[in-house]
Amino acid sequence: MIEFKDVSLVYPNGTQGLKNINLQINPGEFVVVVGLSGAGKSTLIRSINRLVKPTGGDLLIDNENILNYGSRELRKLRTKVGMIFQNYNLVKRSSVMKNVISGRLGHTGTLRSMFNLYPKEDLALAYRSLERVNIADKLYQRSDQLSGGQQQRVAIARVLTQQPNIILADEPVASLDPPTSHQVMTYLRKVNKEDNITTIVNLHFIDMAMEYADRIIGMRAGEVVYDGPVSDVNEATFEEIYGRKIRDEDRVGGSEDE
Amino acid sequence: MTEFTLPPKPKKTPWQKMRPYIIGIILLAIYIWTFTSIEIRWSRVFSQHTIESLTRVIPQLFSPDWSAFGKVMGLMWETLLMAYTGTLMAAILAIPFGFFAARNMVRNKFLNTASKWALNAIRAFPELVLALMFVAAVGPRPFAGVIAIAIGSIGMLGKLYSEVIESIDMNVVEALEANGANKLQVLVYGIIPQIIPEFLSYAIYRFEIDVRASTILGIIGAGGIGTLITIATTNRNWSEVGLILLVIIVVVTLIDIISAQIRKRLV
């Protein structure tokens, strides 16, 4: 369980990233955080694995305040929290397999990892992760030879190899075309259901949020302005969150039922 | 858990399969050859003599002998004058080489290749080797150093100039030719304005290199502060060497900074 208790974050340049956030996210939930760019979505999810450090309040994961963690505990936390990025963040010159196995780094000794000495189970896990996102055939290809959607699937496989309890996805489909976006979201949703991994996704497309989320959190100017199950959400809710009328650019389109 | 094996790696051509081994063997051979045939007299390197020198030389290097400051600065000034003279000579003499080597200016394959080869040939030799020859030719004086600097710089500037010329916008030239401009007019109005800033920038950059090069020419008698280095090291006057070192570091750094500023404003 993830609990935000009055969490605030002020960046060194004075920008307020988060303002008194209070949230409780239950195990296995698929939460979509929506809001315009600059609303603090990214800061919110990056607080959970401490890529950014909140300056006030308590952030509890399984009843432990992660804001007090030192670097060793932090690394341990991060092995349990997988992250997916807008730009896939793969090492482009390395092979798909090398990128996926790097999900095991937190579990592997420094020396072993430097000489690629992974236990068989880890290699098997990496391969099975690739199979789960249907990209096992690209195993030995260089990552930069893959399309954007394929790279994002490799990134999902990397996270699966971590065997996380939580997956954070920061605008995972912002660089993809509509059909590929749906594919990536479907995989994320599938993983969430099959492994019961708490999944928190930042999106700015309202139709995607409606289609895949269990629960929607709306943010504006660093504050949570909406929090509720997806069944309660309609277009008016989004207009409230965004503080303006919904436009065409807020939809990705290309969903199967259209 | 069932026995797991990763799928086989994609088939490689024999060459792809052998390549890392071949590279490895070549590298290994080079290193074995190097380390078995190099003659380092370790007994001298790790001798009582070395320890004595270390304890004598190092502290003296770090306590510069300021009484020699006037003399050192005088020769550093001469070094800068040598570098300036050599660079300017080269900056001008390299222009014809640059034009001859540029394919879009001189449409004569033989001339292009000949000039490129001449420039490459010059660049194969360190300035110090050139200077050694010129000292033999005209005697141990700054003149030998200046000529060595000038020739060495022509090698590099000529090549850079030709690259600049080859990259100019030829449409401008074409437009002027269409207007009925003659060759000289095309040069003055169409080509020179395009190349001047980069030519200047490269010449100034080369001046930086030449200042460094000039500091050591004196070691073989070709003038400048190097003359003093030879005397000081022969006399084992390490605190004077320390001062020379300090002056070189400061002057070279200053010249680099100033030159970088000027070049930034040029281009």
Place this chain on the structure above:
Amino acid sequence: MSKTNQPTLQGISSNKTKLRISAIFIIIVGFYLFTSIKTESSLLDLWNGKNGFINIAQSLFPPHWSYASTVMPQLIETLHMAIIATTVAALISIPISLLSAANLFPNPFIHQPVRFIMNVLRTIPDILLALIFVGIFGVGVFPGIMALIIFSLGLLAKLLYETIESIDMNPIEAIRASGGNTLQVITYAVMPQVLPQFVSFGLYVFEVNVRASLVLGFVGAGGIGLLLNQQVSWANYPNVMTIIIIIFISVVIIDYISNKIRERLI
């Protein structure tokens, strides 16, 4: 701009620009006249000294080919010095360039001092380092190798840290987010990105070191320079020409091979 109906034109460029260009031109030429007289290197000196050059050029021919057998071992020693120095400098430059990269070690108290030392090393001419090391370690190849190592370290570290600073930071974030430590970040996210450039710079520095090692023998620091200096001072010009030709051929071959490899790397 003049506000009258009939603007007073000043030609193509403004008077101010003309004045500035003329002033700069006069200063550059004037200073050249001063320096060329001071260093006794004016065009007049060149004309007067032409016989010296012609005499030397004539006495260089024909080269004394049988001398080549004496030169070759020295040439090989020179290459060995460059190989060892480049290898050692490359190994040392890895940790140093990582420490100098502001994107990996944002703390200025780490990267600034390292960069400062490397900048200072680059300003010291290698032959001057060789002179000092000859003073400490005595005559031989060891001081020469030491001088080459230190000089090329400064150069290589600078080239490398600039490459590291230009890498894609996204994979680094990903490795950190999955719990990797600093060493793992370096081996998994930094090294794959910089390795081709690293090898390329290593080869480039080898080219530089080959040229530099040719002259180290002038100050007793090993290699072919010793022979060259000796033969010039004995005015044995056919032998000198043999050495020059051998240097020329080997430098051209090494540059050619190194360039071909570097082209294929990137």
